[in-house]
Amino acid sequence: MAEHPHADLIRRGYDAFSRGDMDALRGMMTGDCTHHVPGSHPLSGDFKGLDAITDMYGRLFSETAGTMRVELRRVFVDGRGHAVAMHRSTADRKGRHLEEDGCIVFRIVGDKITDLDECVRDMDVSNDFWS
Numbered sequence: 001m002a003e004h005p006h007a008d009l010i011r012r013g014y015d016a017f018s019r020g021d022m023d024a025l026r027g028m029m030t031g032d033c034t035h036h037v038p039g040s041h042p043l044s045g046d047f048k049g050l051d052a053i054t055d056m057y058g059r060l061f062s063e064t065a066g067t068m069r070v071e072l073r074r075v076f077v078d079g080r081g082h083a084v085a086m087h088r089s090t091a092d093r094k095g096r097h098l099e100e101d102g103c104i105v106f107r108i109v110g111d112k113i114t115d116l117d118e119c120v121r122d123m124d125v126s127n128d129f130w131s
Helices: 005-019 022-028 050-063 123-130
Strands: 029-037 045-048 069-077 082-093 096-109 112-120
Touching: 005 022, 005 069, 005 082, 005 096, 022 029, 022 050, 029 050, 045 050, 082 123, 096 123, 112 123
Parallel strands: 029 112
Antiparallel strands: 029 045, 069 082, 082 096, 096 112
16 A cells, blocks of 8 residues: 555655755755744744745754754655654764654645644753754
8 A cells, every 4th residue: 555645745744854954854844834942941932934944954964963863753644645754863063962753743735744843852952952
């Protein structure tokens, strides 16, 4: 049985992110897409539009000197424009190491991502690492 197109979109997105391919990611999102990052650290907040989102992704890589890695674990879809991706993130920054489980809830219209709501297992760990 073939994978649902929304699950395939999310897998391709994680692959593009892992390769640092911002052009591919831009092609998977609507122009007014928003990525919501939880927490109270400098990289948290609502990033609206392709430039804001890809700039934030670039900061993730630059702040971690390229050590940021995200391993996609699972993708769940509902067939109605929602997907949930579970992942494991690792990174090193300023002498600290991050190893964290998280997920992103995606909203998809047609074949494009319109919204990403990120969740982390431990908000304090995330805030400490990125602050």
